[in-house]
Amino acid sequence: MTRAPQKRRLETRAKLLSTATAIVQDQGYSGLRVEDVVARAGVAKGTLFAHFKDKDGLLAVLIGEEVTRLLDGMETAGVPSDVAELTARLAPHLDYVAQDRVIFDLLLRYSGTTADEPDEVVTASFTRQVTLLTGWLQDMQAAGEVRRNQPPALLAEGIQAFLNHVLGVWFCMEHENEARPAQALEPYLQAWLQPPG
Amino acid sequence: MTRAPQKRRLETRAKLLSTATAIVQDQGYSGLRVEDVVARAGVAKGTLFAHFKDKDGLLAVLIGEEVTRLLDGMETAGVPSDVAELTARLAPHLDYVAQDRVIFDLLLRYSGTTADEPDEVVTASFTRQVTLLTGWLQDMQAAGEVRRNQPPALLAEGIQAFLNHVLGVWFCMEHENEARPAQALEPYLQAWLQPPG
DNA sequence: GAAAAAAAATGACCGCGGTCAATTGTAAAA
DNA sequence: TTTTACAATTGACCGCGGTCATTTTTTTTC
Known part of the structure; x- marks a missing residue:
């Protein structure tokens, strides 16, 4: 039985997505760096990979x-x-x-x-x-x-x-x-x- | 005026290519690692990139x-x-x-x-x-x-x-x-x- | 409430491609 | 031969994606 994700997780995911969107906005897709995303989102690198493969x-x-x-x-x-x-x-x-x-x-x-x-x-x-x-x-x-x-x-x-x-x-x-x-x-x-x- | 490449260079290139071919032979293309090639060819990593972009x-x-x-x-x-x-x-x-x-x-x-x-x-x-x-x-x-x-x-x-x-x-x-x-x-x-x- | 269990987040670490100032080898000019 | 100029090679170093044992936070059970 898979548990429902808790609120914190959803917030983190949302923050990652919005940060990434912002970066793409002014660096373009090919300018996107994972390390930038996590830095600007204020989370650790591993977190991103817990949310996206x-x-x-x-x-x-x-x-x-x-x-x-x-x-x-x-x-x-x-x-x-x-x-x-x-x-x-x-x-x-x-x-x-x-x-x-x-x-x-x-x-x-x-x-x-x-x-x-x-x-x-x-x-x-x-x-x-x-x-x-x-x-x-x-x-x-x-x-x-x-x-x-x-x-x-x-x-x-x-x-x-x-x-x-x-x-x-x-x-x-x-x-x-x-x-x-x-x-x-x-x-x-x-x-x-x-x-x- | 571009000079003719010297013998040493041609040998190195040939060695790199044959080594790479050998590796592809038994690891497949996706198994090819630059570090393996140079190691098995007995040259430094930088050399490979002096021969191929x-x-x-x-x-x-x-x-x-x-x-x-x-x-x-x-x-x-x-x-x-x-x-x-x-x-x-x-x-x-x-x-x-x-x-x-x-x-x-x-x-x-x-x-x-x-x-x-x-x-x-x-x-x-x-x-x-x-x-x-x-x-x-x-x-x-x-x-x-x-x-x-x-x-x-x-x-x-x-x-x-x-x-x-x-x-x-x-x-x-x-x-x-x-x-x-x-x-x-x-x-x-x-x-x-x-x-x- | 405290203790146990599960979820979420962490960051040091790794693999691998690619760079470049420094070194060594080669061949033409003096 | 010695000097000079250029070709070729070197390997320490960097950027960046991805991993995983450990720690922190939340939820459940008693």
Whole structure:
């Protein structure tokens, strides 16, 4: 029987999270140091690891929250009417991930997780993204905006593959040729989703 | 004017590489420790970093050699006659990368590099892979085995995206449901390459 | 209340990648 | 040969993530 966590523990966790959020705010994700977090939170280093499996575990919570927020935005925007609009819906997510390689790496590490450990925030948001995309694609198939000869779930996974591809390339160049990453995404989506004929 | 490297340097480099290869042989890529390499090679730690930018730089050479070997195999196998055969051609590469997450991570980090720094072995092999695939696809388009409404270069990049997608998922599951990763790849390639109609 | 048990927090310690001023080796210039 | 300039190597040192036996705090039991 697992006992309920006591108040002190919840406070400590909250303090760690808010401190980490603050640090990310002005150092960015890649500037986050465990030792800074615990110092500014006023706890010992070991404490952090009693609350999060490792540094990635902490990051996963922060990033998971953000991704959840982005998904909320996508969801309220509603079903896109064509591929261009679909790309636009995905653009904020791309911009967010493109901002820091750490985000990309972390998401990729969790990106295949089926809902085995849904307690993890990141895992949950992945499931949600696939579900959302699958739903959209189904509607778009019905509207004739998307090829119908493949199941929507497969098309959704393909979209994730292209998202990661575009981001992978993004992090390899020295963004001198700026432009938002979503711009690079569209041709792939067109080719992937366009109805035959 | 950069001077030619002296003999001693070349020997040291060779010793480092052979030692590292040996260690990978029986500990795997993820078991490779810089301190082990230098100890067994009989040099100081700093020496290694005078030869390779960082641990990844060393790994890139080892992995690059292996990938080059795999590409040689692909090349001699010749143009596949359909998507199933194409999948079969890619299977050895998938098996190799699937063996250790370290390989996957490293390749992904270099995966978008256009031939800016072709000195890097890995970068070179990437360029080569894209070239090879593009050539194949062109021929397969001509043979009517592959859709013709997209440029072969785009189709080739898409294949890379699916390769990485399949591998990403692969590393997230506890391969209880074994099977080679190439098996997971085929449906995507069919959907991506199949001619309309 | 005190004693026993469980939860939470602590910080010295470790592993490992990476740095750099100092040292040694090598080869061209005087 | 001696001097001079540069190439190559060295190893003590650092940063940072992560561990774990020990101590402190809270909760339960009597």
